[in-house]
Amino acid sequence: MTRTLAIAKRILMEMMRDKRTLALMFLAPVLILSLLNYVFTINSTPSVEIGTVRVEQVVSDSLNQTSHVQTKNYVSEKKAKVALKDKKVDAVLTQTGENQYQIRYANTDASKTAMVRQVVNGTFTKNKVAAMTKQNVTLAAQNGQQAAAQSSVFLSEKYNYGDQDTSFFDTIMPIFMGFFVFMFVFLISGISLLKERTKGTLSRLLATPVRRSEIVFGYMLSYALIAVLQTAVIVTFTITLLHVEVLGSVWLLFLINVLLAMVALALGLLVSTLAASEFQMIQFIPIVVVPQMIFSGIIPFDSMASWAQAIGNILPMKYAADAMNAVVLQGQGLSAILWPIFALVLFLVALTGLNIFGLRRYRKV
DSSP: OHHHHHHHHHHHHHHHHOHHHHHHHHHHHHHHHHHHHHHHHSOSSOOEEEEEESOOHHHHHHHHTSTTEEEEEOSSHHHHHHHHHTTSOSEEEEEEETTEEEEEEOOSSHHHHHHHHHHHHHHHHHTTOOEEOHHHHHHHHHTTOHHHHHHSEEEEEEESSSOTTOOHHHHHHHHHHHHHHHHHHHHHHHHHHHHHHHTTHHHHHHTSSOOHHHHHHHHHHHHHHHHHHHHHHHHHHHHHTSOOOOOSOHHHHHHHHHHHHHHHHHHHHHHHTTOSSHHHHHHTIIIIIHHHHIIIIISOGGGSOHHHHHHHTTOHHHHHHHHHHHHHTTOOOGGGGHHHHHHHHHHHHHHHHHHHHHGGGTOOO
């Protein structure tokens, strides 16, 4: 018993001396929980913008009087569709005839689609007419209720992405795809380099005339090949077996994920130079990996405070998520995602430079 207590005392003393481990164990969970509490409670009701084309004034006024709703009137359906594709509005309501309406949802956010549907149906009910979809009109006619169908509003629904069965999980799947690429590449690269350092392999390599930049590029090239294969597996599985609809180019989606994997690789190598053990490398997950998920777009970015958006703007996952959403959900081409791709390249170059500089602690030249 005495020896057991002595061993326990020694371990506790070692942990008390390791200030980094103590901070990661006690401060990191508090920080992450505070961020989660903030971003999940800041705005529980989504705000939506509805474009209108040739809509009766009484309907337009009723929509404007609804809280969390703004309307924009467009002179033509073509301009309204362009605004919908450019994410300026969440849906477009068009009056095609007497008691005839068509609504087209962007459907890139299931919660906003549900909100728009609720608001539009509530508007028609408020004006003492019931909105009926094509399916409901057919059922009414079959039941001998033709008069009811004729006195109601006929509302046809269309979707830019997916259909009425598209769930919230379907719309955030591109983000999860990129996040898992980022997380596993970060961990594998960081722990692998850390093992080489603790085993002395890196020290022996640094004893040779090889340059620090050559060491970094060599590590990145080898792990990059594995990262590309892993990215190919994740993207292929998500599209073929999970049946995620991709409106844009699959090759662009692959390019974005490969760039994100390279950024995660460089970040993992950099963090591994700060960690003293594999245990500490794992402890960096709450500080490095979890914020990538929080600010990736799962929670609407524009609903956050300016300081929270500033944090998201310095995280690579935010730009990768923006680019993937543009390709998968909106069918955008390369020209529309040039800025996110450029941002990922900047992250990659900066982190690679920091890795080369970070090796100075082990060798000056």
